[in-house]
Amino acid sequence: MSFFAVIMAGGVGKRFWPRSRRATPKQLLNIAGDESMLRMTVDRLKQITASEQILIVTNSDQEEGIRREIPEIPEANIIIEPEGKNTAPAIGLAAVIVQSRDPDGVMGVFPADHHIGDLTAFKTYIEQGISVARDMMGLVTFGVIPTRPATGYGYIQYHERAKDDEPVFAVKAFAEKPDYQTARMFLKSGDFLWNSGMFVWHVDTIMKSFQDHLPELWDSLENIKGAIGKPVWNSVLTVEWATLRSISIDYGIMEKAQNVYVVKVDFNWNDVGSWDAVHEMHDKDENGNVSQGDVIYHGANNNLVSAQGKIVALVGVNDLVVIDTDDALLIIHRGETERIKEVVDGLEKEKRDSLL
């Protein structure tokens, strides 16, 4: 039994425009610290497994940037999806590749673009998950103890303890992103955890789950598996992929399966879903400002400023997000950063590709 870490790095992160672009998506940006989110994700996982057993699922736009950022990972471990089809197909593709390398392998799935504050705790929790995957043939999720009534995360409801002396519980239900009242109830009840989007399971367990709950996808994955290492690989992958429907692993499998467990984790976790989250997770000056770069404030509070190679002066303005790059400058209010999509959609419509 060996452990393979699969990093999901297919997203673009439109909400981080103008820093995020097709070729330099969110996970290649250093928005959560001094290094890129992908680099920090890989470094976290290298505590648990060897570089040779870390796989990255991505798309052709990002391939070059990822290879440059993570040179220590073997070329064959960068898996290129022909097209984004949500998480279930991407995880299935990784699963058959892991299975071809070690039919007794355990695999973990990790978003490339989340922030986790405590490396030691992370290692401990993942290893607890690996035991559950191996000993109990479970589909293991990781649920973060919530600290506020967040409406931006999905939740996992847990019930009885599944393992003595370890924070492992049976899962009762999954909940989509709640409204604020529901989120408050979730927080108060104590039975709900934030769904971190990380999973651990034995390859046999997940493949059996595909067979049971997504049989058409399973058929395709079996065909793809048969082509691994053969000249037909690319054509089989492309043909099969075109037939797949987009579906998330949560909706397609986790919400339906019976053998689902959750490791209840207690660390500083953030999905870094927006510039608002970046403001939230960083240390602030005495006026609540977060600065990346050379910024001066005169009577300006609670702003987030990111700029390079220039001085930025904010005078008498509050609650702004200011993101400056060589070819684009964005100014938006904190709390309204969802509207960045309007800008990006507009640029797409006008075919201003150099800015996308």
Place this chain on the structure above:
Amino acid sequence: MSFFAVIMAGGVGKRFWPRSRRATPKQLLNIAGDESMLRMTVDRLKQITASEQILIVTNSDQEEGIRREIPEIPEANIIIEPEGKNTAPAIGLAAVIVQSRDPDGVMGVFPADHHIGDLTAFKTYIEQGISVARDMMGLVTFGVIPTRPATGYGYIQYHERAKDDEPVFAVKAFAEKPDYQTARMFLKSGDFLWNSGMFVWHVDTIMKSFQDHLPELWDSLENIKGAIGKPVWNSVLTVEWATLRSISIDYGIMEKAQNVYVVKVDFNWNDVGSWDAVHEMHDKDENGNVSQGDVIYHGANNNLVSAQGKIVALVGVNDLVVIDTDDALLIIHRGETERIKEVVDGLEKEKRDSLL
């Protein structure tokens, strides 16, 4: 009798940072139109006199930029003040140089950095002023009919008409920048005009005024005049200049002299004193935004954006002034642009000379 136009171009315009810098001050910026304010000032004056009779008073920091911007003016017509001493010494220096070229000359004084909308009317009014200067040996000011209770301008109170068929009046008093209540009263009374900072007089008249009202300055100016065209010019100018006190022409002469007239002018005039004035004087889109460069707005109103070589996106923000340059970005609220001085003063204190 010939007419000399003297352009006062010594100011830096800190309030236009980060576009204005020591070497590229306000008057060298194209903030009021497609060309620099100095270029527009010179072109206005070339309607009235020859390039050879246009003089520019400035300082050594700006000399090179001005020569490049206005190459048609003879080198000897760029007059370098050893040090800024306010308007009375600068005008006196220009007066003795004009006198040395034509003892019967009439000179006009024009700020380099004001906006005047109507070129034809400008020419007419200045020519009316020249007649008054020549025929009545008056100190001629130009007073703009106010259109609102502006608190940022000085005012001229006029009384009886001094010339038939022309809008020339005797001046009763000068008023400093008023408070809002006073400005409303000025507007209502109809007796007050905005002091445009432009003047016309015969060189004999202004030199006699210096002798009467600022005799120490007059002594120095006579010494300086004696050195014109001689090898001692630079040393005499430097030595005399060091002894001068800073004083404005308004305070030192105009408020004390008896033979002061005002030409009542009716044109679109703006001293372009701040980014707020730039917003005010430009055409706006349907949401009140003024853009210099490639700017997109989503639910953003009444902003002024100036940027080059990049796209700027403003989302859901109102009443901002956003000025982007290669090495500095300023974001400030409209109506608070006086506070730009705080930024510049801070940079001076930190000796960040490249940004000044």
